[in-house]
Structure formats: structure tokens, C-alpha cells
Amino acid sequence: MATPLTADRLVTALRAEGVKVVEHPGWRTNNRNHKGAWGPVHGVMLHHTVTPKTMNAVPMCFSGTGDLPGPLCHGVIRRDGSVHLVGYGRANHAGGGDPNVLQAVIDERYNDRPPAPHQHNGSAGAVDGNPHFWGFECENEGNGVDPWPAVQVEAMVRASAALCRAQKWGAKSVIGHLEWSDWKSDPKGPDNVVSMPGLRTRIADRLTHPASWTPGTTTPKPPAPQPSGGTRMNLTHLTRTTSTPLLPDSPVRIYWETEYADEPNQHGAGGHSVLQNADWTANLHLFFSGLGPDEALQVRHIETTSGGVAEEGPLANVDGFKDKGSVTRVVTLTGRIQPTETLSFEVTNLGAATVTLLGARLMMHSTPL
Numbered sequence: 001m002a003t004p005l006t007a008d009r010l011v012t013a014l015r016a017e018g019v020k021v022v023e024h025p026g027w028r029t030n031n032r033n034h035k036g037a038w039g040p041v042h043g044v045m046l047h048h049t050v051t052p053k054t055m056n057a058v059p060m061c062f063s064g065t066g067d068l069p070g071p072l073c074h075g076v077i078r079r080d081g082s083v084h085l086v087g088y089g090r091a092n093h094a095g096g097g098d099p100n101v102l103q104a105v106i107d108e109r110y111n112d113r114p115p116a117p118h119q120h121n122g123s124a125g126a127v128d129g130n131p132h133f134w135g136f137e138c139e140n141e142g143n144g145v146d147p148w149p150a151v152q153v154e155a156m157v158r159a160s161a162a163l164c165r166a167q168k169w170g171a172k173s174v175i176g177h178l179e180w181s182d183w184k185s186d187p188k189g190p191d192n193v194v195s196m197p198g199l200r201t202r203i204a205d206r207l208t209h210p211a212s213w214t215p216g217t218t219t220p221k222p223p224a225p226q227p228s229g230g231t232r233m234n235l236t237h238l239t240r241t242t243s244t245p246l247l248p249d250s251p252v253r254i255y256w257e258t259e260y261a262d263e264p265n266q267h268g269a270g271g272h273s274v275l276q277n278a279d280w281t282a283n284l285h286l287f288f289s290g291l292g293p294d295e296a297l298q299v300r301h302i303e304t305t306s307g308g309v310a311e312e313g314p315l316a317n318v319d320g321f322k323d324k325g326s327v328t329r330v331v332t333l334t335g336r337i338q339p340t341e342t343l344s345f346e347v348t349n350l351g352a353a354t355v356t357l358l359g360a361r362l363m364m365h366s367t368p369l
């Protein structure tokens with residue numbers, strides 16, 4: 001169930017789907033709304049015009065025939081694949097049909113075909129389809145022999161897909177008139193080119209692609225979603241395992257030895273510089289021996305330019321836990337490092353005795369500036 005698209009949105013949706021749209025003069029106000037409801041809409045219905053090859057069916061579908069006033073559909077799909085809009089609103093195209101079919105279309109619950117319609121021999125049908133279906137009349141003699149040009153069938157697929165896409169329906173919301181009323185045979189043609197299951201398969205396939213899709217081409221995959229509004233986040237994972245003595249009150253820069261997950265060119269291999277030109281947040285794990293549980297440490301990050309230290313980060317006090325003679329301490333730091341700077345980390349032993357930094361591990365997320 002859906003509210004019908006506005007006339008403007010109908011045109012936009014068709015054009016987005018690559019349909020060659022021709023707006024027949026007066027189509028936007030040509031309707032049968034004074035005779036009954038228009039909407040809610042549940043689907044799209046395809047018809048054939050039963051007109052000779054040489055006849056332009058557009059004027060007839062706009063105005064109607066002697067006993068059936070127009071519009072006779074919303075769009076006429078000509079043999080050349082152009083789609084001529086002739087009505088907006090209630091149109092005389094669907095007529096009476098089977099409520100079970102309507103329910104199957106609303107639910108989009110059926111296999112190849114909706115249940116066969118049952119209300120026989122030209123009776124009015126139990127349900128009026130005119131409020132509920134968009135309709136396309138397709139130029140064809142309707143005798144089962146007259147061939148359907150490929151460009152016309154493609155336009156039928158595209159016009160139907162455009163409405164399904166815009167009304168948020170699947171291909172099972174598209175039926176033929178013959179599936180609605182048991183005395184109808186349209187659309188009918190040779191070689192199954194306009195069989196409704198076949199058309200629905202093509203429409204369903206089309207709906208898996210963007211509206212601009214050209215059959216036979218591959219659709220480029222959309223880029224993978226990125227964090228931080230499309231900016232890639234990098235992961236840096238560095239360790240060192242060589243012991244380093246920490247004398248009292250003597251800051252020591254941490255040099256890194258092994259990289260696990262960092263991106264190329266994100267840190268100075270074997271050095272202490274780890275990053276340039278990024279916002280960053282780091283978890284720094286430090287492993288010590290000789291450090292008492294109550295003894296204090298401080299950790300900070302250092303921003304260095306070619307001219308020397310540009311900025312020392314705020315001191316982070318560290319505490320932690322003792323495990324098998326070594327003490328692990330974990331500290332989280334964050335900052336922004338400019339393109340002209342490099343980032344490194346420094347640890348200072350604030351105790352009275354020398355302790356040993358047994359190793360360190362840095363796990364850092366960064367987002368390029």
C-alpha cells in the first residue's frame with residue numbers, strides 16, 4: 001500500500017530509470033478522479049493496446065474510445081520504446097478483478113504467478129482495480145503473433161521498475177491485465193517475450209542495480225562504509241621487548257622494534273617516531289621489573305619537528321598491577337600530530353631507584369588530518 005507518486009516524481013522516477021519520457025499535453029490533469037478513488041496504489045499493470053502497427057495509440061489512450069472515456073492508462077509504451085504520459089490519477093485500465101489477486105500483490109506473496117483470477121466472463125469483477133494500479137498500455141496488435149520490439153519490452157521493464165523503486169515495491173507488484181481479470185489476455189505475444197513471470201524476473205534483476213543501470217554491464221560496488229565521515233582510520237600496533245634502564249627522574253623516549261598492524265609510512269621503523277598528520281588515541285602498555293606497586297611513573301607524548309621538540313603532552317600518571325615479578329602499566333593518551341611533526345612517547349621513573357622497562361606495546365587508532 002502506498003500513496004501514489006506525485007506527477008513530478010513519476011516523471012523523475014521514469015527518467016532516472018533511463019525511460020524516454022514524452023509528456024503528452026494535458027496529461028497531468030487528465031483523469032477519472034470524479035468517478036471514484038485514486039489510491040492507495042498497490043502495483044503496476046501492463047496491457048496491450050490491440051492497435052495496428054501503423055497506428056499511434058497515444059491519442060486514443062488519452063481521450064478514450066467511444067464507450068470508454070480516457071485516460072485508458074497512465075503511460076503508453078510505444079513500439080520504439082518511448083513512454084508517453086497520458087494521464088495522472090484514476091484511469092480506466094484495470095477494471096474489475098479478483099480480490100485474491102489484489103491481496104497476493106499487496107503481500108507480494110506468490111511464486112511465478114499470482115493465483116488465477118476467478119470472476120468469469122466479463123462480469124464486473126469483485127474489486128475495482130482502477131484506484132490501485134498504475135497502468136501502461138503497450139502498443140501491440142495483441143494477437144499473439146505481432147512481434148514485440150526488444151526496445152519496447154526493455155521500456156516495459158524499466159517503467160515498471162521505476163515505479164517499484166519509487167513506491168518501494170518488489171517485482172511481484174507488477175502484474176499483467178490477464179492476471180487480474182479472467183477474460184483478459186494482455187499482454188500477449190509470441191515467444192514468451194512478454195510473459196509476466198519473465199518480465200518480473202527482469203524487473204527484479206533491475207531492482208538489484210541502481211536506476212541508472214544498463215543491462216549487460218556490471219555495477220561498480222559502492223565503496224565500503226568508512227568511519228569518521230568517510231575518512232579512513234588507521235591502526236598502529238608496535239612493540240618493543242629490549243630492556244631499558246630507567247634512572248630516577250630521567251625521561252626516556254620509547255623506541256619501537258616490531259610493527260604488527262600499522263599502515264605503511266605511519267611511523268619511523270626502529271625509531272621512536274610513530275605518526276604524523278593525524279588525530280590519534282593510543283593505549284600504551286608498559287612492562288617493568290624493579291618497580292614497586294606504589295612507585296610512581298609518568299608518561300607523556302612528545303611532538304617533534306625538524307627544529308626539535310615542539311610540544312610535550314600532558315603528563316599521565318600510571319599505576320597498574322604486579323604479575324610474576326614484572327609490573328604492567330597501561331595508559332591511554334590522545335592528541336593531534338601536525339604534518340610537520342612526529343609523535344613519540346616518553347616514560348619517566350619518579351621513584352628513588354632505577355627500574356627496568358622490560359618492554360612496551362602501543363595500540364593506536366589514528367585518523368589523517
Ligand SMILES: [Zn+2]
Nearest residue numbers: 047048177186
Ligand atoms: Zn488491459
